[in-house]
Each structure stands twice: as structure tokens, then as C-alpha cells.
Amino acid sequence: MIHAYDKSYLSAAQKNLARMLDYLVNDLHYPLETAWQWFVTSELSARFEQGDCSALVGLSGVELARAVLEQAGEAVPMQKPSYAYDRSPEYWTGWALAYYQWLTSLRFAEIEQAVSITKVRLLYTPYHEMDVRQFADKMNELYRAAKPETxxxxxxxxxxxxxxxxxxxxxxxxxxxxxxxxxxxxxxxxxxxxxxxxxxxxxxxxxxxxxxxxxxxxx
Missing domain, CATH: 1.10.260.40 (lambda repressor-like DNA-binding domains)
Known part of the structure; x- marks a missing residue:
């Protein structure tokens, strides 16, 4: 299987996408679906998918969130992020999706079309306690069900x-x-x-x- 980019960037990319969603949803209080749609339709999403280092690791998760807001034409608040001891479901959702996109090389829009961000968020329990490869197996199952045609x-x-x-x-x-x-x-x-x-x-x-x-x- 051909991955989206070199694995050496994966851990940082997962953390940044996770932090982006966590900040937009839990600090700025945007709906998860809205925040994700802004990212998926942004130029940053395409750069992320293609392994552009400036998008994967050149920005922190909070900076990525602010860049997404700017590209969406939204006001960019300077509110400082909070740091909870326990990772939120939204944080896990971004973290897991970054892994799945890297694994499959699918575009985020393709993933969203087959398995919505809402459905991914619902997988938090029990998959956040499992190996991420088990999450990927479940995503493959859902993707095949949504797109049965080759x-x-x-x-x-x-x-x-x-x-x-x-x-x-x-x-x-x-x-x-x-x-x-x-x-x-x-x-x-x-x-x-x-x-x-x-x-x-x-x-x-x-x-x-x-x-x-x-x-x-x-x-």
C-alpha cells in the first residue's frame, strides 16, 4: 500500500490535526461538522494530503486551526487554547483520521463522503482504547459498505x-x-x-x- 507521505511525519501530523479540531470545537465552540468542512474544503487540506511539510509540521495545531478559519473567511480569535489532561473525543477524531488518511492516501473529502466526521466521532468508544490499526480496519469496513463499487x-x-x-x-x-x-x-x-x-x-x-x-x- 502506498502511503500519503513519509511515516516520519505521521506522529506530528496526527497531533496537529487532533489539536486543530480540539481547539476549534472545544475552545472556540464551533460544531465539529462545521469545523471539519472548513478544513476539508481548504487549501490546507490538499497540502496536508500531499505531504506538504509546511502543512503537516510547519504549523502547530492551533496555528492550523487559525489558518483554516482565515481561509473560510471567519474571524480569527486570538483566544489561548486550553490543555485538558484527558484528550477529548474531538482530539482523538482528528488524530485517528490523520492516521487513516496517511494509511490509505485517500483525500479527506473522499473519506468524508463515505464516512462522515459525525460517524467517526461516534467510533471514539471503544476505538480510542484500541490500537489505531483496529480503527483503520473498521474504517475500511465502513468505506467498502458506503462505496461497494470498484x-x-x-x-x-x-x-x-x-x-x-x-x-x-x-x-x-x-x-x-x-x-x-x-x-x-x-x-x-x-x-x-x-x-x-x-x-x-x-x-x-x-x-x-x-x-x-x-x-x-x-x-
Whole structure:
């Protein structure tokens, strides 16, 4: 699996995203959903996803929160953050989501579309007491349930091609396409030439066909 950025930045990135949410929700009293939407739609979110060091570790969590407010066109208060001994559920939510985004390389908007921030927050109990990898397994389960179609099928449907038509244009056996779409075979392990032919026929990038969340059968 290809991660979003080098693991050496992960711990700091988790702490900063966690602190950002904690500050916006518990110090500034914005609704969690509103605060998260501001971040997801901000330019900072894209930089975070791409492993931009200035976004991952160049700002503290509070500075990140203030930058998000500024980009959202909101007033930027200079209120000092409070530091509770126990980490809040919102802190854990940001911390866990930063890990999941790094693990899968999904965009935060893709994660939100499949599993809302509200649902992630509800996973606080019992997952905050578990290894974060167990949280990631649960997120994968929820993501697959929300988006049962493979990327290949989604791109084929978008292109308006049947499986037989795609097979003819890409010179890939129709049975192979069926197996990828039904997750009987793992497209992430397909030969590079096969992926290139499919991508050319679908007028997309190879990366658009790769499954960032592993199919259950290939976990």
C-alpha cells in the first residue's frame, strides 16, 4: 500500500490535526461538522494530503486551526487554547483520521463522503482504547459498505462502456475485467501493461483504477 507521505511525519501530523479540531470545537465552540468542512474544503487540506511539510509540521495545531478559519473567511480569535489532561473525543477524531488518511492516501473529502466526521466521532468508544490499526480496519469496513463499487467499475460506467466494449478497446479479457470488478482478483496486483491499457481505454490515470482501501478478500 502506498502511503500519503513519509511515516516520519505521521506522529506530528496526527497531533496537529487532533489539536486543530480540539481547539476549534472545544475552545472556540464551533460544531465539529462545521469545523471539519472548513478544513476539508481548504487549501490546507490538499497540502496536508500531499505531504506538504509546511502543512503537516510547519504549523502547530492551533496555528492550523487559525489558518483554516482565515481561509473560510471567519474571524480569527486570538483566544489561548486550553490543555485538558484527558484528550477529548474531538482530539482523538482528528488524530485517528490523520492516521487513516496517511494509511490509505485517500483525500479527506473522499473519506468524508463515505464516512462522515459525525460517524467517526461516534467510533471514539471503544476505538480510542484500541490500537489505531483496529480503527483503520473498521474504517475500511465502513468505506467498502458506503462505496461497494470498484474504481474500475466506476470509471467504466462514467465512460459509458460495457465490460465487453472495454475488453475490446483495452485488449484485456472480459473475464479479467469481471474478476476485477467483482473483487475476485486484486487490481492492485495487475500487471502494469494491463493497467495502462485499461486507463487509456477509459481516458483516466492508472491511479484512478487503484483501490486505496483493500478489498475484504485481499486484506
Amino acid at each position: 474504481n474500475l467499475k466506476a470509471m467504466r460506467t462514467l465512460a459509458g462502456l460495457s465490460q465487453s466494449e472495454l475488453a475490446g478497446q483495452a485488449d484485456v479479457p472480459v473475464r479479467t475485467i469481471q474478476q476485477y470488478e467483482q473483487r475476485q482478483k486484486d487490481i492492485n496486483k495487475a500487471q502494469a501493461e494491463t493497467l495502462l491499457r485499461l486507463a487509456r481505454a477509459l481516458n483516466c490515470n492508472v491511479e484512478d483504477l487503484i483501490e486505496k482501501v483493500p478489498p475484504l478478500n485481499f486484506k
